[in-house]
Amino acid sequence: MEIDLSSYRLVRFLQFAIASVAFVGLVTRNVGVLINGSFALGVTFLPGVLKRDYRLSLSPTLTLWITVAVFLHAIGMLGLYDEVWWWDHLTHLLSATLVAGVGYATARAFDEHSDAVYFPPRFMFVYALLFTLAAGVIWEVLEFTARASAGFIGVKPVLIQYGLSDTILDLIFDAAGAVLVALFGTTLLAETVETLLARLSRERD
Structure with missing residues (x-):
């Protein structure tokens, strides 16, 4: 407590x-x-x-x-x-672990809930990585759109985007966050997986 x-x-x-x-x-x-x-x-x-x-x-x-x-x-x-200089990398790393955690916990809950679904450990690793990178790409597009729109309107951008090299670095740290979750997030996310599994069981009943 x-x-x-x-x-x-x-x-x-x-x-x-x-x-x-x-x-x-x-x-x-x-x-x-x-x-x-x-x-x-x-x-x-x-x-x-x-x-x-x-x-x-x-x-x-x-x-x-x-x-x-x-x-x-x-x-x-x-x-x-x-x-x-490293603040953006830190926030991307932490945000990526959250996104990867959501994707991992959801997929694991479906895996344990249904006999028709089986996700082997290697697949979960690749899935967490691709899921996080896809979300990262969407975020980078939003940042670029927000910056371009702000420049067109003449106001300060709501989201900050510093160029192509920054985008690549962001995606690298997104991937690092996904790897951390895939390697070490099982215990931390166990309670969340059980909660999602219980929810799926209630809906089936």
Whole structure:
């Protein structure tokens, strides 16, 4: 219970910090900071919504993991993306682990739920990698579109994109995040897999 309580308090602190980032964006009329901060804050409430509406309970560690990832992205919009060269790589790595975790947990739950589906370990490794890279490509397209649209309209971009070399590096760190989940995420995601499996069982019954 101490670990759960500590995680809960840390999540609440990070939510307050993210809300502060959004408030800074509002006061300074920085649309990028405001939108990213507001979006990040909304994501932190996703575990609670999943538990309330879909009875999908995420572990305290996974909830904290999600909150830390969006917190680092939100404060990065205050200037860290420009001033700290490795900040973008760090946020991409953490975000990629989340995306890979979602893909891995969902596929594993279907694998254990249905006798007609079997995903061998090697397939799961490749699947997590490709799933994450596909999401990464979509994100890079969104970043490029947001930057181009902002330049056309004459406002600051909501998402930051620095060019082709930056895109390639982003995808490399996305792949690294997927590999980390494929190699070490089994234990951390076990509770999430069981929750998804229970949900699938209830729907079948």
